[in-house]
Amino acid sequence: MNINSSSLSVIVPVYKAEKYLRRCVDSILAQTYRNFELILxxxxxxxxxxxxxxxxMQKDKRVKVFHQENQGVSSSRNLGIEQAQGEWITFIDSDDWVDADFLEKFQIENAEPDTFTIQGFTFNFENHPDKDFLFSYYKGCKFPISSDKEIAQYDILRNGYPFAKLYHKAKLQQYHIRFNTAISIHEDHAFVWEYLCHTENIKLVQSSSYHYEKKEGESLSNKNYPSATWLAASESLLASLSILQAKCHLEGTHYLKETYTSYGLEQTMKAIYCINRTNYQQVVSSARGKYLLFSQFFLTKTPKQKIVLYLLKQKWSNRLLFFFIHLSNILSTNLRIGSHNTEKTRPL
Structure with missing residues (x-):
């Protein structure tokens, strides 16, 4: 096989992956579909x-390797896009693995540039296989992105994982769609949404051949990010969502409210939770600028969120607003700690 004639480029970002890397690469090289290059x-x-x-790379001519100084997973994936020779691109994480039919399921020979092909996948819990489950195991179907019922039914906008999807290299180049290296949270989701903005049809594949390894103790909620990071993620997500709500004909739907809440406004809310004396001007100004979106789409779930939105509505100075928001954060934290301690000391 002439490696330059590959139809598909498989891009794998690698960092501290020696424990899982062989499993990942072996699973890719064992694919029943053979016309691909593997970019590590x-x-x-x-x-x-x-x-x-x-x-x-020494053992298999399909494997290409590029080394760079540590710049993060987004930079790695972007380098992979630049180096890819295939007409189509898919991503696989180095600690995940795929069944032998994963690439074949994409049906590359029938793929169309304006159609975004998406597979389901399996959540595999490290050391707890009893918890494994299928994520978005779709029935095989195809529909225009303007079909709001299907978009909501299959929860397309919440599937922001970059893997188990097929991207057209020319489209990535034409619209310069890349992972945003300026943000370190929800950058995957922002990339997928930007690609959706330039998509006309969705094709869902009945497959769960991709295995996503959920690490022990791994949780986004356990990570602490500064307000600036949350705000940057919010801006990136909202930019695409403002396009997708019209493109997908989602105006007036509850699904749109759920999506705005989880991906765009919730990030601004978390920025407010991290407010301090050095950043309150930027955070409060950004949040106030989104108040119309909050009032239209945000689904409040907690008393703390309701308090924050009430405070944003008031025409107070940013300094006074910061004082009350900061106070509400302190009270909320103390109440949560008190509740936790009560649970721990409750008699059996």
Missing amino acids: IDDGSPDNSGSICDEY
């Missing part, structure tokens, strides 16, 4: 990941 991006791994990548 070693993002300055301090372990043996880079050497393992080079080892596979």
